[in-house]
Amino acid sequence: MESLDTEVRARKTLGTVEYVESSGFTQGILPTKKDVVQNMLYLLQPKRAGQAQRSKEDAAQLLAEHLQEHWLVCNLHTIATQSIKKLILKMYEEFTRLYQTRKQRQNQAFTERADKFNESSEKLFDVFCTDAQMRNKLEEYSGIKMTSIEWKFLEDQRSERKMYYEDFTDKQELKMMERRQKIQCLEHFRKLAKEEKEGNKAKEMKYKSDEQSDEGTSVDESYPAEEENGGAPAFSLRGRRKRRCTTTPASVAMPLECQHIRMSIRRVRPGFYETVEKVKNC
Numbered sequence: 001m002e003s004l005d006t007e008v009r010a011r012k013t014l015g016t017v018e019y020v021e022s023s024g025f026t027q028g029i030l031p032t033k034k035d036v037v038q039n040m041l042y043l044l045q046p047k048r049a050g051q052a053q054r055s056k057e058d059a060a061q062l063l064a065e066h067l068q069e070h071w072l073v074c075n076l077h078t079i080a081t082q083s084i085k086k087l088i089l090k091m092y093e094e095f096t097r098l099y100q101t102r103k104q105r106q107n108q109a110f111t112e113r114a115d116k117f118n119e120s121s122e123k124l125f126d127v128f129c130t131d132a133q134m135r136n137k138l139e140e141y142s143g144i145k146m147t148s149i150e151w152k153f154l155e156d157q158r159s160e161r162k163m164y165y166e167d168f169t170d171k172q173e174l175k176m177m178e179r180r181q182k183i184q185c186l187e188h189f190r191k192l193a194k195e196e197k198e199g200n201k202a203k204e205m206k207y208k209s210d211e212q213s214d215e216g217t218s219v220d221e222s223y224p225a226e227e228e229n230g231g232a233p234a235f236s237l238r239g240r241r242k243r244r245c246t247t248t249p250a251s252v253a254m255p256l257e258c259q260h261i262r263m264s265i266r267r268v269r270p271g272f273y274e275t276v277e278k279v280k281n282c
Contacts, residue, residue: 010041014099015114017121021045025070028164033091039063040092041121060088067127074165075150077138087127137193148183148185159271 010021016035025031031039042048045058062139064084071078078084098114129135139145157164 008047009052010045012041012099014095015111015118017118019095023048024066028166029066029127029161030074030076030154031070032122033125036063036067036088036125037092037095039066040088055087056092058086060085060092063088065123069128072144074153075144075146076154077135077144077146080242084127087125091125118231122159126158128154132196134193137196141193193271 012019019034019038019041022035022038024039025035040059040063043054043062046053048054061081064081067084067088068078068081077126095115098117099108101110104223129138135146155167187227212245
């Protein structure tokens with residue numbers, strides 16, 4: 001973000017705490033909720049936003065991207081940009097409602113809510129990716145892995161906030177465009193990991209559904225026509241063999257991994273020959 005003009009700053013007081021517009025975050029530490037509010041004040045100021053008068057949505061989007069870059073410089077993976085944006089808007093809306101409360105309505109309940117908000121504003125604005133599976137995928141795709149130092153730093157920022165990330169200044173020398181491209185790549189990797197996770201979940205649900213469908217259908221319901229038409233009895237040996245050898249109609253799509261379920265008992269699966277060849281070549 002551009003440097004802040006020190007002559008005039010927007011100031012808003014909530015209870016006993018003053019919020020002053022600010023551009024950017026302090027190097028070496030993770031931003032607090034108060035830092036995020038003060039950056040929103042900066043982005044929404046008419047003198048900063050220009051004639052177009054930047055909307056809250058646009059300001060939150062810019063701030064979410066900047067916040068994500070800040071965490072990435074500290075080797076910490078975050079939730080998706082849009083999720084960060086929603087958290088920013090939710091918190092800023094709460095701040096706005098409290099700040100704009102008329103004096104006539106500032107009763108005991110209001111004071112308690114304002115004090116609670118001010119107290120929480122000094123805590124970390126936590127956007128860390130807590131989904132271990134998603135985080136592992138992001139580390140695998142991007143090559144950015146968290147070490148024990150980053151874990152300790154994160155825990156410190158969530159509590160006492162005494163640690164300082166020493167490599168921050170060196171990493172800040174990276175060009176903004178390079179960091180932005182890295183963020184976009186991470187968002188793409190996040191999307192791939194999410195699609196893979198949802199795909200596996202859908203397959204599992206379909207497999208369970210097929211199992212329940214098979215369990216709930218009796219033999220008489222499945223093959224009623226055989227006995228009526230003079231065919232093999234439902235419980236005869238010939239009837240069981242026929243059912244085992246019955247293939248799925250072409251009109252019914254079946255996943256490739258499930259096709260072996262209705263194979264003939266006399267048919268050898270292709271994987272058997274591959275295994276034999278591997279054993280021979282050992």
